[in-house]
Amino acid sequence: MEKSRQARSLKERIKKYVPFLAQIQIYKLVKKTRFLRHKISSKILGKEDIKKAFRQAGLKKNDIVVVHSSLGRIGHVKNGADAVIDAFLEIIGKNGLLIMPAFSALNYDKKRKMHVFDVKKTPTYTGAIPETFRKRENVKRSISPTHSYCAFGRRASEFVRNHENCDNPFAMNGPFGKIYRWNAKIFLIGVDQLANTPLHIVEDKTEFPVKVFTDKFKVLVIDDGKEKIVKARKHLDSLRRHRDPNILEKYCMSYGVMKIHRLGSTELRILNAKDFVHMMEELVRKNITIYHAK
Numbered sequence: 603m604e605k606s607r608q609a610r611s612l613k614e615r616i617k618k619y620v621p622f623l624a625q626i627q628i629y630k631l632v633k634k635t636r637f638l639r640h641k642i643s644s645k646i647l648g649k650e651d652i653k654k655a656f657r658q659a660g661l662k663k664n665d666i667v668v669v670h671s672s673l674g675r676i677g678h679v680k681n682g683a684d685a686v687i688d689a690f691l692e693i694i695g696k697n698g699l700l701i702m703p704a705f706s707a708l709n710y711d712k713k714r715k716m717h718v719f720d721v722k723k724t725p726t727y728t729g730a731i732p733e734t735f736r737k738r739e740n741v742k743r744s745i746s747p748t749h750s751y752c753a754f755g756r757r758a759s760e761f762v763r764n765h766e767n768c769d770n771p772f773a774m775n776g777p778f779g780k781i782y783r784w785n786a787k788i789f790l791i792g793v794d795q796l797a798n799t800p801l802h803i804v805e806d807k808t809e810f811p812v813k814v815f816t817d818k819f820k821v822l823v824i825d826d827g828k829e830k831i832v833k834a835r836k837h838l839d840s841l842r843r844h845r846d847p848n849i850l851e852k853y854c855m856s857y858g859v860m861k862i863h864r865l866g867s868t869e870l871r872i873l874n875a876k877d878f879v880h881m882m883e884e885l886v887r888k889n890i891t892i893y894h895a896k
C-alpha cells in the first residue's frame with residue numbers, strides 16, 4: 603500500500619512537470635521494460651493460478667462482477683487476456699454476469715458534423731482484457747459514446763439496456779445504476795481508484811455539489827447496420843485539472859469497503875458496489891468529492 607502510494611505520487615509529479623508527448627514515450631518504455639522483466643524473471647501464470655487468486659479474493663459461482671484491469675501488471679500470463687476472461691467465466695458460471703468497460707474516445711465525423719459511435723466496431727481504450735472480451739461472441743454492449751459497458755451472462759441483455767436513453771453516462775436507470783442495485787463485485791486488477799469508474803455513480807444518485815456534465819450533444823449511433831440519433835452528455839473537460847480519484851484509497855480502507863489481495867506481480871482491489879456507493883454518498887454529505895482535491 604505504502605509502495606503504491608509512493609509510485610502514485612511520483613506519477614502525479616511526472617504528469618505535472620513532464621510534457622505530454624514525453625510522458626507517452628516514458629510510459630511506452632516503462633511498459634516494454636515491465637513486460638520483458640516479467641517474461642524473464644517471473645513465473646508464467648496460467649488460468650488455474652488466476653482462478654485460485656480470484657477464489658481467494660472471494661469470487662463465487664453466480665457472481666455479478668465488474669472488472670477494470672491492466673494485463674501487463676499481472677505478470678506473464680499464458681494465453682494473455684483470454685486466460686483472465688476464462689478464469690472469471692469458469693468461476694461465476696452460466697448464471698453469473700461478467701461486466702467490463704468498453705469506454706471509447708468521442709469520434710467526430712467531419713462529413714456528418716456529428717460524433718459517431720458504432721456499437722460493433724468502436725474500439726475501447728480500457729485495455730487488452732476488455733477489448734478482447736468486447737470482441738467475443740454473444741457479448742452485449744451498451745450504447746454510450748463515452749462510457750459503454752460490455753457484459754456476458756444470464757442478465758447481459760438486461761444489464762446493457764437503456765444506456766442510450768439515460769440523462770448522463772452514470773445514471774441510475776442505466777448500467778451504472780444496475781451495478782449498484784445488483785451489488786456487483788468490483789475487481790480492480792493492477793489498477794487503483796483512477797480506473798474505478800463506478801465512483802461516478804454518486805454524481806447521478808445524489809444532489810452532487812459539483813457541476814460535472816456538459817450539455818447534451820447529438821451522437822449518431824450505428825447498431826447492426828441501423829442508424830439512430832441519441833443525445834449524450836460527457837464530463838466537463840475543465841474537471842481534469844482538479845480531479846483526484848485516489849484520495850478515495852484512504853477512505854476505502856478506513857471505511858472497510860475495500861480489500862487488497864495479490865494476483866501474480868500486482869494488487870487486486872475488491873469492493874462491493876453497494877458498500878462503496880454508500881461510502882461515496884456519505885463523503886458527499888461531508889462535502890468530500892474527488893474534485894476538491896488539490
Ligand SMILES: CC(C)(COP(=O)(O)OP(=O)(O)OC[C@H]1O[C@@H](n2cnc3c(N)ncnc32)[C@H](O)[C@@H]1OP(=O)(O)O)[C@@H](O)C(=O)NCCC(=O)NCCS
Nearest residue numbers: 637670671672673674675677678679682703728729730797
Ligand atoms: C491503461 C491500461 C489499460 C494500461 O495497462 P497495460 O497493462 O499497460 O495494458 P493492457 O491491459 O492493455 O495490456 C496489454 C499489455 O500487456 C502486456 N502483455 C502482452 N501480452 C501479455 C501476456 N501474455 N501476459 C502479461 N502481459 C502481457 C504488454 O505490455 C501489453 O502492452 P502492448 O499491447 O503495448 O504490447 C491500465 O493502466 C488501465 O488504466 N486500466 C484500466 C482502464 C479502465 O478501466 N479505465 C476506466 C476509467 S477511464
